[in-house]
Amino acid sequence: MAGPIHLEGTTLEGGGQLLRLATCLSALTSTPISITNIRGKRSGGGGLKAQHLTSVQWLGAASNARISGAGLKSKEITFTPGSRSTSGLEWRNGGEVHIKQSTPGSVNLVLQAVLPFMLFANLGSEDAEVDEEVRVKITGGTNVSNSPSCDYIEQVLSPMLSLVGIPPIETQVLSRGWSQGGARIGSVTYTLKPLRKPLPAFQLRDRGDIETVRATIIAPKNTEQQFRDELDVMFERREAEVFGGRDPNVDTTFEDSKHEKRYYLLLVATTTTGIRLGRDWLYDHGVRAGKTDTVISSIVRKVSDDLIEEVEHGGCVDEYMRDQLVVFQALAVGKSNVYGGKRKEVLVEPSLHAKTAHWVANEVINVYFDDDGGCKGLGFGADTEGSTELAIDENLREALKKLKITGD
Numbered sequence: 435m436a437g438p439i440h441l442e443g444t445t446l447e448g449g450g451q452l453l454r455l456a457t458c459l460s461a462l463t464s465t466p467i468s469i470t471n472i473r474g475k476r477s478g479g480g481g482l483k484a485q486h487l488t489s490v491q492w493l494g495a496a497s498n499a500r501i502s503g504a505g506l507k508s509k510e511i512t513f514t515p516g517s518r519s520t521s522g523l524e525w526r527n528g529g530e531v532h533i534k535q536s537t538p539g540s541v542n543l544v545l546q547a548v549l550p551f552m553l554f555a556n557l558g559s560e561d562a563e564v565d566e567e568v569r570v571k572i573t574g575g576t577n578v579s580n581s582p583s584c585d586y587i588e589q590v591l592s593p594m595l596s597l598v599g600i601p602p603i604e605t606q607v608l609s610r611g612w613s614q615g616g617a618r619i620g621s622v623t624y625t626l627k628p629l630r631k632p633l634p635a636f637q638l639r640d641r642g643d644i645e646t647v648r649a650t651i652i653a654p655k656n657t658e659q660q661f662r663d664e665l666d667v668m669f670e671r672r673e674a675e676v677f678g679g680r681d682p683n684v685d686t687t688f689e690d691s692k693h694e695k696r697y698y699l700l701l702v703a704t705t706t707t708g709i710r711l712g713r714d715w716l717y718d719h720g721v722r723a724g725k726t727d728t729v730i731s732s733i734v735r736k737v738s739d740d741l742i743e744e745v746e747h748g749g750c751v752d753e754y755m756r757d758q759l760v761v762f763q764a765l766a767v768g769k770s771n772v773y774g775g776k777r778k779e780v781l782v783e784p785s786l787h788a789k790t791a792h793w794v795a796n797e798v799i800n801v802y803f804d805d806d807g808g809c810k811g812l813g814f815g816a817d818t819e820g821s822t823e824l825a826i827d828e829n830l831r832e833a834l835k836k837l838k839i840t841g842d
C-alpha cells in the first residue's frame with residue numbers, strides 16, 4: 435500500500451494555512467498525509483501552536499483519524515483519516531459543536547480549518563439530516579492580527595460564500611477576544627447549513643461598481659468622534675478613488691473595544707454585483723498621551739489605501755478572499771473561475787498564501803489551478819467526481835474532429 439502523501443511545511447508561504455488546508459482535505463477525502471517542518475518559515479522555530487493543534491485534533495476526531503506526532507510545537511505529523519462513511523454525524527452533537535481554546539489563538543483560523551469539513555462532510559452520507567443547522571461555538575481571539583476577524587467573516591467571507599453557492603453563515607460575537615499583550619479570550623457562534631448537494635462550479639468574473647462602503651470601528655469609547663471625523667475627511671477627499679463617479683454611500687458603526695490598546699478598523703466595499711472587498715487593521719499598542727490623533731489618522735490612512743488598491747485592480751476578490759476561496763474551487767463540481775483583477779494591464783498575481791493553497795490542493799486531491807485563477811474541482815460528493823462536464827479523451831476529440839463531430 436502506498437504511504438501517506440508527504441508535504442514539506444516550508445513550501446511557499448510555509449505557515450499554518452498549509453497545515454489547515456492539508457488536514458481538512460485529508461479528512462474529507464480520507465487521504466493519509468504527513469507534514470514535515472510544520473510552519474517552517476515562521477519565526478520562533480515554527481511547529482504547532484495551540485490554535486493549529488486544536489484544528490488538527492478536531493479534524494482528526496471528526497474523521498476518525500490516527501494522528502501521530504501532534505503536540506504543542508511539534509514539527510511533524512502523520513494524519514491518517516478513517517473512512518468517512520464511519521464518521522457520519524458524530525461531530526455535530528445534536529447540531530452543536532463547541533471548540534474550546536484556552537489561549538487567544540484566532541477563532542477564525544480554527545474556523546478556516548474546520549468549515550469546509552463541516553459544510554461538505556455529510557455529502558453522500560445516507561443517514562445525514564443534511565438540512566439541519568449547525569451552531570459552532572469557538573473560543574479564542576475574535577480579532578487577531580494576520581488572520582480574518584469575526585467582522586471580516588461576517589461582512590466579507592459569508593456574503594462571498596453565499597455568492598458561490600454556500601448557504602449564508604450567521605455570525606454572533608458573544609464576547610471579543612483580543613490577541614497578545616493583555617490577552618482576553620472571547621467567543622463567537624457561527625450558524626451554518628451543511629451542503630445538501632455537491633457544490634456546482636462558480637464564476638466570479640464581474641466585479642461591478644462600488645455601491646457602498648461600510649466602516650466598522652472598534653476602539654476605546656472616547657475616540658469615537660475622532661475616528662468618525664477622520665473617516666469623513668478621508669471619504670470626502672478620496673470619494674472619486676473609492677466610488678468612481680457614483681454617489682458616495684458610507685455607513686459607519688462604532689463599538690467600544692473596552693481595551694485601551696485595541697483600535698480596529700475594517701472597511702468593506704460592496705459592488706453592484708454583490709462582490710465584497712475588505713481591508714482592516716488591528717492596532718494593538720499603547721498610545722502615548724497626546725498621540726491619539728496621529729494613531730487614528732494613520733489607521734484610517736493605511737486601511738483606506740489598502741481598500742483603494744483592492745478597488746483599483748477591478749478583481750472580484752481581495753487578497754485574503756483569494757486564498758480562502760481556493761478550497762471551495764478545489765471541491766466544486768466543474769471549473770470555477772475567480773478573477774483577481776489587473777494592475778497596469780497585467781493580471782494580479784495570486785498572493786503567496788493563494789499559491790500555497792493551490793499547491794496543497796494539487797498535492798492532496800490532485801486538482802490544478804491555472805494562472806487565471808481557474809480550477810476544475812474534484813466534484814466532491816458527486817457520483818462521478820468532477821463530472822458535470824462530459825469527459826472526452828483528447829484522442830477521441832481529435833478523431834471526432836476529423837469526422838466533423840465536436841465533443842464540446
Ligand SMILES: Nc1ncnc2c1ncn2[C@@H]1O[C@H](COP(=O)(O)OP(=O)(O)OP(=O)(O)O)[C@@H](O)[C@H]1O
Pocket residue numbers: 447448449450451452473476543579580581582583586714753754755757758787
Ligand atoms: N486581515 C486579514 N483579513 C482576512 N484574512 C486574513 C487577514 N490576514 C490574514 N488573513 C488570512 O489568514 C490566513 C493566515 O494564514 P497563515 O498561514 O499566515 O496562518 P497562521 O496559522 O497564522 O500561520 P502562522 O502562525 O504560521 O503565521 C490566510 O488564509 C490569510 O488570507
